Amino acid sequence: IASISAVTITSRTADSIEANRLTIDCGQRQPAAPCSADKGTTIEVRNIFYKLPARRKFLRTANTEMSHITEYFTRIALAHCDLDMTLIHNGRQLYRLVGDQSVTERIAQLFSKDIAESLLRTKGDEKGVTITALLGHPSRARGNGKYQYIFLNKRHIRDKFIGHAMKEAYRGLIEPNKYPIVFLFIELPVESYDVNVHPTKIEVRFENPNLIHSQVLAVLREKLLATDLDVTAQLPASNVSMNDMFPPTAADTARQERISEAMADFFSSHKHTSTDQQRFSFSGPGQTSHSQQPVNYSAAGYTADTGAPAPPKTFLQIHSSYIVTQTGEGFVIIDQHALHERIIYEQLCRKLADGQLTSQRLLIPETFELNDAQLDAVKESAELIEKIGIELEPFGPKTMAIQSFPSILDKVAPLEFMQDLLDMLTDKTLGLDAERLLHEILDMAACKAAIKAGQPLTEQEMQQLLADKDTIERASRCPHGRPTVIKFSISDLEKQFKRT
Numbered sequence: 001i002a003s004i005s006a007v008t009i010t011s012r013t014a015d016s017i018e019a020n021r022l023t024i025d026c027g028q029r030q031p032a033a034p035c036s037a038d039k040g041t042t043i044e045v046r047n048i049f050y051k052l053p054a055r056r057k058f059l060r061t062a063n064t065e066m067s068h069i070t071e072y073f074t075r076i077a078l079a080h081c082d083l084d085m086t087l088i089h090n091g092r093q094l095y096r097l098v099g100d101q102s103v104t105e106r107i108a109q110l111f112s113k114d115i116a117e118s119l120l121r122t123k124g125d126e127k128g129v130t131i132t133a134l135l136g137h138p139s140r141a142r143g144n145g146k147y148q149y150i151f152l153n154k155r156h157i158r159d160k161f162i163g164h165a166m167k168e169a170y171r172g173l174i175e176p177n178k179y180p181i182v183f184l185f186i187e188l189p190v191e192s193y194d195v196n197v198h199p200t201k202i203e204v205r206f207e208n209p210n211l212i213h214s215q216v217l218a219v220l221r222e223k224l225l226a227t228d229l230d231v232t233a234q235l236p237a238s239n240v241s242m243n244d245m246f247p248p249t250a251a252d253t254a255r256q257e258r259i260s261e262a263m264a265d266f267f268s269s270h271k272h273t274s275t276d277q278q279r280f281s282f283s284g285p286g287q288t289s290h291s292q293q294p295v296n297y298s299a300a301g302y303t304a305d306t307g308a309p310a311p312p313k314t315f316l317q318i319h320s321s322y323i324v325t326q327t328g329e330g331f332v333i334i335d336q337h338a339l340h341e342r343i344i345y346e347q348l349c350r351k352l353a354d355g356q357l358t359s360q361r362l363l364i365p366e367t368f369e370l371n372d373a374q375l376d377a378v379k380e381s382a383e384l385i386e387k388i389g390i391e392l393e394p395f396g397p398k399t400m401a402i403q404s405f406p407s408i409l410d411k412v413a414p415l416e417f418m419q420d421l422l423d424m425l426t427d428k429t430l431g432l433d434a435e436r437l438l439h440e441i442l443d444m445a446a447c448k449a450a451i452k453a454g455q456p457l458t459e460q461e462m463q464q465l466l467a468d469k470d471t472i473e474r475a476s477r478c479p480h481g482r483p484t485v486i487k488f489s490i491s492d493l494e495k496q497f498k499r500t
Helices: 062-079 103-110 113-118 160-169 209-225 250-267 274-278 336-354 372-380 382-387 414-425 434-449 459-469 490-496
Strands: 006-012 019-025 033-035 040-046 085-089 092-097 120-126 129-135 148-152 155-157 182-187 315-318 322-326 330-335 359-369 391-396 399-406 485-489
Touching (some): 062 085, 062 092, 062 148, 062 155, 092 103, 103 113, 103 182, 120 209, 129 209, 148 160, 160 182, 160 209, 182 209, 315 459, 330 336, 330 459, 330 490, 336 434, 359 391, 359 414, 372 382, 372 414, 382 391, 382 434, 399 414, 414 434
Parallel strands (some): 148 182
Antiparallel strands (some): 006 019, 006 040, 019 033, 085 092, 120 129, 129 182, 148 155, 315 322, 322 330, 330 485, 359 399, 391 399
């Protein structure tokens, strides 16, 4: 820097009565001279490339260069929360950071208080690797990785192994094209990594990268699995009229009428026949159903047998797509397709890991034709296809027959699933490794097997869905990363109705 600009360094030690100033003009060093200054060191850099016009033209615009400076300032500020730091641009103070702050306080100043308060803090210390992480809620995932900061012994770095571990920890919690907010601080013995692999030293080479990957993944995943990640609805301010914000249309009015009818139906009596209860099952082959006995309500809201008041219903289905259920703090709305998709996905993963993903032989094999690219893809992925419970046999030069199909996907059309699988296997733009491809296939299978939006459910089916929700991990998100549940608190509702 001193060789291409005018640099002034002013420094004074704590026990000195005067400071010294050193001036360097494009590499030409002037003798140090005494001066008056506060304790500490000040480094001023001015007029970059002012004697090198050929290089100066490669500078970006002032805004672009300032954004780079701000980013570098942010990295140093996060790594050294004990330092006082100030950033000034064109005479305007952008940041004034006091020393001895916590990481959360510094994040609040550098980014926003909202982000800082929503972070999940966790820590791990095993096998010589100390990890401190502040994790963003999946619902706050961003469209790029600008909110991901990795520090190794207070040095900002980028590393593909750590990046992969962060992505894997959030897999299934955020959409594939989103990036979680992560502030990651790693402490390691200096002899276990090398920083001299990149001109800017932003990349490092670990002695044992697999250990770092596994430790980061374990710490992040443990915290995310132990946290309630259900989305809480953000209601508008109570003094704002919804009609003012969103004037009702004819479609809105019609929808409101349907909701009113559903609510009226909810509080009125109805009867489920045994045929209705059996038309849909959430239990896979060999699983025990949690369904209860038929529930009958009389028109007056009393049980038919004893005349005693019927137990109040705590859930209902609206628009044949969402389930509303009461909780101790308010109520939640559940996307029936998204939740059932997550349930089936977790069941598939569990059965696959335990070696219990059984297949059912088709009574009549279903055949399909393949082009050359699809035929090559089937041959390359033969082991993977067999692993998920699909048995294929040649039935001609370019024809295959489906002999067996996974039992848990008994409601999925084998030919339709196979066609989508071939499309995925031949899509070179995905660039997926074997593990990621397997999860994408399981995701697709779960999506096809899950109940659909617009599909009416009986009371017992809804009870089964809610019971299964409590038995799986990551129930708050579907495998694509969409929320399955949105919470509404009773306190927010009371504010809306001006009861508090």
